Amino acid sequence: MPPSSSSPPQDPETLDDLSTAYDRLRQEIGKVIVGQEDIIEMVVVCLMARGHTLLIGVPGLAKTLLVRTLAGALDLDFSRIQFTPDLMPSDITGTEIIQDTQDGRHFEFAAGPVFANVILADEINRTPPKTQAALLEAMQEQHVTAAGETHTLDDPFFVLATQNPIEQEGTYPLPEAQLDRFMLNLWLDYPSFDEETEVVRSTTAGPQSEVSPVMSADELQSYQEFVRQIPVADNVIEYAVQLVTRTRPDSGEAPEFIQDYLSYGAGPRASQYLVLGAKTLSALDGRMTPVEDDVRRMAVPVLRHRIVPSFNAEADDVSSVGLIDQLLDEM
Structure with missing residues (x-):
């Protein structure tokens, strides 16, 4: 039974339903996607938290297939937009067109591909800022x-x-303010030897596996509402805020290496997303409230695109992920 929007915030039955539904969803996606368990988990976390994801990886790592499979398993409308230098805003949002009727001509809105439940914005950095x-x-x-x-x-x-991290010629990098609208920044790595062997075996012999819907749109929305209602202890919220505050070089709480290697730290939206992500992780795991370790698991995908390394960091080959890991080690 899907939970109703009026489900109490501490409803063990709804929590069990959500955890079971997540297991079914992972199994269904696993029929098509080999490996990438951590990426799948974080994409589902972002979806349940009503966020958006920036996925970075080289071509051929099944980014499109992952999103299409997720949409199919959730019984949601899927739309893919291939971003190119000549793409116009109206190609995404839709435009007014002239229609001839018995009453004469009038304008009618033709909805663009953004009118769907799941949108794959392929290579978003290949289109102009407008x-x-x-x-x-x-x-x-x-x-x-x-x-x-x-x-x-x-x-x-x-x-x-999605973005391709290899080719930067002819691209339009997203400004930091626009990157901040993405809840998570996920990097896809190459599959292991065994995973790639299984991919080749399954995709070169016979028909491909198809997914069946295991969760309706109404159920998804109900679970999204339930996640929002999950209680969080003050110490977990304070831990998330402290972590974000320590990324700001001028905060007075920033460690010396942050002052040396960061020009700008993360804003309040990072604290919100750390807590939302932690709540979702705990719910998917069948736990009623998150702990500090859940915040730590969300730290890299939430903070990676919200901190700006300085020239010193580039000169010393210090990465954003390395700084986040060092910050976590000291907390």
């Missing part, structure tokens, strides 16, 4: 405006944008 902003505004406001009229986007609404 077009990037059209998608990012839709992500933030969950509506688009055309000819002075506001059109509400579908719910649930989840954007997964």
Whole structure:
């Protein structure tokens, strides 16, 4: 039974339902996607927390297949937008077109591909900032405006944008303010030898496996509401805020290595997403409230794109992930 929107915040039955539903979802995705368990978990965490994900990886790592499979297993409408230098904002949001009727000609709004539940924004950094902003505004406001009229986007609404870390020529990097709208920044690595062997075996012999819906849109929305209601102890919230505060070089609480290697730290949205992610992790694991370790697990994907390394960090080959790991070691 899916939970109702009025489910009490401490409902063990709903918690068990969510944990069981997550297990079914992982099994269904596993029919198509080999490995990538951590990436799948974080994508589901982001979805349950009503966030959006920036996925970075070289071509051929099944980024598109992962998103399409997730949408199929959740019985959600899927839309893929291939970002190119000539893509216009109206190609994403939709536009007004002239229609001939018995009463004469009139304008009618033709919805763009952003009107779906799951959006794959493929290579978002290959389109100019004006077009990037059209998608990012839709992500933030969950509506688009055309000819002075506001059109509400579908719910649930989840954007997964991809970037290729190798080719930077002809790209338009997302500014820090726009990167901040993505809850998580996930990096896909190459599969292991055994995983790649299984991929080759399964994709070169016979028909491919197909996924079946294991969760409806209504169930997903109910679980999203339930996650929001999960209680969090004050010490966990304070731990998340302290972690974010220590990334700010001028905060007075920043360690010396942060002052040396960071130009700017993360803002309050990082603290919010750390706690939301921790709540979701605990719920998917069948636990009623998160602990500090859940915050630590969310630290890298939440903070990686929200801290700005200084010239000293580049000169000393110090990465954002290395700084986050060092910060966690000292807390």
